[in-house]
Amino acid sequence: MLIGDVARHSGVSTRMLRHYDALGLVRPTGRTVGGYREYSAEDVRRIFHVESLRFLGLPLKQIGRALEDPAFTPSALVGDLIRCTQERLEREREVLERLRAIEASEPTGWQGVLRIVELMQGLDSTSAARRQQAVLAQPEGVSVPAELLAEALLAESDPNVAGALCWALARSGGDGMVTLAAGARSKDVDVRRRAVSAIAGMSEAPGATAVLADALGDPDPTVRRHAALALGRRGKTAAVPTLVGMVVEGLNDVDAAEVLVTLSRDPGCADRIMTALVDELTAHTADSAVRIRLTQALAELRGTAAQEVLRQLAHDDDRAVAIVASAFIGVLEERSPTSRGDGKS
Known part of the structure; x- marks a missing residue:
């Protein structure tokens, strides 16, 4: 079967078939008198095997080894693919959340988008001083997504940065309450502490009092103290x-x-x-x-x-x-x- 026929039957382009040949993944068994590639039934079967492994996400360099190395076990291959896929999905989830945060801020121009991207980059820094500066340096009039601030606060271990995020959230008008309320129910006690502490500073936020009232029954005494002081002041x-x-x-x-x-x-x-x-x-x-x-x-x-x-x-x-x-x-x-x-x- 010539390369054009193989392409039509397999759905793999002639360009990709030539690439497979160059890499040594699928080399046609023979050549015609005119020098054209001629594929056997076994060659076509191998093409489908390559395509199946590509569908699972395996890089081309590893496909040849998977097909030819007897020591290359399927379980190890699938485990590697699962880990790679999970990492890719996590990266894509982070990108999706960032895009949603930008959309939620309803930017009117690219300058607003860039400000939010700068904040995101600052919050991703390994330097606590840089993270704090990124929060405090936001100019007046720039709408910062409250949910983005709330998520950053719940993950923030440095008390100074957490304080800056609480301050920024208080200025946001309570729009981060959904995320903070979820944090107040977290299994992680540090997350609950940060969430309740932030809610305590958002006196006008809808639903804040109800979340604080529930926090009075928290097993952690620090959470209970934050909630009691805030509720008492109310x-x-x-x-x-x-x-x-x-x-x-x-x-x-x-x-x-x-x-x-x-x-x-x-x-x-x-x-x-x-x-x-x-x-x-x-x-x-x-x-x-x-x-x-x-x-x-x-x-x-x-x-x-x-x-x-x-x-x-x-x-x-x-x-x-x-x-x-x-x-x-x-x-x-x-x-x-x-x-x-x-x-x-």
């Missing part, structure tokens, strides 16, 4: 137990106490906070440091009920607690109108 009383626990543990206890003071402006919540603090005082009779922190938190609360508890603590068996409580009572009495002589006689 006036959500569900954060009270976690905030009180932060005072007990001495982790972000000053911030937690400040949020509890804000929440206590609601009379109903004030009673709940007071009860929780007093219960913890009772539960930690042997831990002086914990009881001092609880006493300090009580001193920040307004109202006669808190002052009454402080007066009782001024006679506490723990001398350190008693001294702290007495000091706060003195400060509170100095602040009262009657002690300053402001009352009318």
